[in-house]
Amino acid sequence: MACTRCAACKYLRRKCPSDCIFSPYFPANNPQRFASVHRIYGASNIGKMLQQLHVHLRAEAADTLHYEAQCRIQDPVYGCVRIITQLHQQIHNAQSQLAKTQAEIVFFTAQAHEELQEAASTFNTLLPQQSDFGQSFYGSSTPPFY
Amino acid sequence: MACTRCAACKYLRRKCPSDCIFSPYFPANNPQRFASVHRIYGASNIGKMLQQLHVHLRAEAADTLHYEAQCRIQDPVYGCVRIITQLHQQIHNAQSQLAKTQAEIVFFTAQAHEELQEAASTFNTLLPQQSDFGQSFYGSSTPPFY
Structure with a gap:
């Protein structure tokens, strides 16, 4: 391995x-x-953290440590936490939008129901007129003899 | 300060x-x-990171470093990245729910429109009957003389 040393x-x-x-x-x-990881955690800490893990988990751990180190280098004050905050904000916005949309559904459903009731009411107002008209044409309000 | 040394x-x-x-x-x-931060980053790295920041930013940086260190201690493989992944999943779920709700709006709106059209159609079917009835009652389809 001496001829092809790893990056560390x-x-x-x-x-x-x-x-x-x-x-x-x-x-x-x-x-x-x-x-990157050396700059944030130091070689010794990285080595210790990897050593404490099962071999099959080390690749994922190295990836996430690298990701967090990159975040910290790009944002020395907030690091990964900025992303977490932004995602929380995004969730909050999505939930607000969802609540708004659900309120719109309630509004539209109520409106459609009202329009249907209005239509039914107009329809029912006209039906008795037709019935009255028929009665006057047939001359009597008493039942006819068949 | 010697009598009240800081935690570090x-x-x-x-x-x-x-x-x-x-x-x-x-x-x-x-x-x-x-x-916690010592275990993950080491005192020297923490000191360096704080030193590189303006004084008014150091408290926030110490807080976020502590948060990330806590995450890494609790989850040595994924650390903060697990939270980021979970939040991404939550956003994905919220967006799916939003899309479903928006599709429901379209469906309900179309259904209400259809019901209104059906009601209007029934209403229009009955109106000419009333008109025909009137015509036969008044005896003629030609305009009456006034």
């Missing part, structure tokens, strides 16, 4: 051991990835 | 200087706060 060992100017904790997650072709 | 200086078993970089953000009454 290259950065730390040391020989890359065969069982290097960084080697699988910080390949030589991406030196910036290690530089 | 107490943790690091050193004298707390009057210009201690940690002192305003890691008070002695909350030793766990410094223990």
Whole structure:
């Protein structure tokens, strides 16, 4: 491994051991990835954090540590927390929009119901007129003899 | 300050200087706060990160670093990123619910429109009957002489 040192060992100017904790997650072709996590957490902390995890979880942990380090470099005050805050804001906006839309449904449903009732009322007002008209044509309000 | 060392200086078993970089953000009454950030970032990195910021930004930075450290301690694989993923999922769910609700509006509006048209159609079917009836009663389809 000495001829192809991982990004961490290259950065730390040391020989890359065969069982290097960084080697699988910080390949030589991406030196910036290690530089970022080193800047925020330090090589020793990264090594300790990876060591404490099962092997199958280390790749994900290295990815999320890199992501958080990148966030902290871009935003030294808020880091990842800015994204969390923005997402909370986005959820709040979506929930407000949802509540507004649900209120619109209630309004439209009530309006449609009212229009239907108005139409039914107009319809019923006209029907008795037709019935009255028929009665006067047939001459009597008493039942006819058949 | 030596008699009331800040949490960082107490943790690091050193004298707390009057210009201690940690002192305003890691008070002695909350030793766990410094223990958390120390475990994840290391005292030296925390000190460097705070030093690089304007004084008025340091309290926020210490808070967000503490938050991220807590997340990483609770979830050594995903840290803060789990929260970001969960929030993204929540946004996705809210957007799906919103799209469903908007589709429901379209459906209800179309249904109400259809019902109104049906009512109008029934109404119009009955109106000519009344008109025909009137015509036969008045005896002629030609205009009457007044």
